[in-house]
């Protein structure tokens with residue numbers, strides 16, 4: 355039997371992965387750091403309240419290592435302490451990339467061969483959301499993390515509608531541009547706005563298009579759960595750290611696999 359990784363025990367349920375404990379000062383000591391704000395003026399009692407909350411969350415001992423007043427009536431805390439919970443790696447579920455990662459040249463070639471025309475991408479931040487940096491990182495030529503954005507790809511035609519686009523406005527523009535793919539960004543998550551807006555958007559596209567002609571719908575933003583695509587009615591969800599090549603490769607995979615979509 356191979357030796358478990360540092361801080362790991364073999365899975366007790368016979369699964370593939372090891373059981374892990376967090377690492378703080380020494381291997382497998384279970385130490386974690388947690389930050390939060392309480393609606394209390396900073397005081398000894400406020401620090402005790404922070405420790406109590408951390409205790410209730412399973413940290414024992416819980417040490418308040420940082421407390422900073424945040425305006426009147428609020429305090430920000432960092433608490434450091436031990437948890438007894440373990441992670442079963444074999445039970446972790448994530449969305450893995452299930453298509454090849456293409457360089458821009460390869461993506462261009464695949465579109466030329468598979469579609470025999472340029473692929474049109476319409477992008478926007480919908481609802482009240484004015485956080486355009488994320489969608490721009492994917493679409494603009496300047497790109498993200500050393501990769502050029504979709505505008506750089508010769509076979510992609512990018513229409514970036516910017517911030518605060520209404521759902522009816524997005525559908526209308528998508529129809530006018532004969533979009534193959536619609537890329538939507540949602541950064542604000544207050545009151546689940548990102549989820550509600552996305553569901554409103556996907557429902558509107560289903561209403562406006564017959565199934566066979568609907569553009570590929572992609573949503574992205576830092577606080578999305580990538581496993582929610584079906585629930586949100588979209589073809590793919592991308593989260594924090596997404597790079598343009600991952601998105602371009604997904605579009606190529608999805609769209610050139612069904613080249614007759616827009617034959618008319």
Ligand code: B12
Pocket residue numbers: 482483484485486487488489491492498537538539540541542543544572573574575576577592593594595596597601
């Ligand atoms: C810059 C910024 C702003 C700028 C936005 C400027 C602009 N043109 O975008 C300004 C000052 C306007 C702003 C305003 C506000 N902001 Co602000 N803002 C930020 C900040 C600091 C950075 C966001 C950012 O640019 N990230 C960098 C990009 C590259 O990362 P990203 O968005 O995650 O994008 C990546 C992925 O998520 C993914 N992705 C994103 N979109 C898409 C789309 C697709 C299709 C795909 C494939 C991938 C993808 O790819 C990108 C690259 O990897 C964040 C805090 C933070 N540190 O994140 C707060 C933050 C997002 N803002 C916040 C808030 C509350 C606001 C305001 C409501 C504040 C106020 N009271 O007025 C307003 C709302 C304005 C509005 N109507 O939307 C909160 C949101 C909280 C929440 N839970 O919803 C945050 C988290 C700050 C905080 N901790 O409170 N903000």
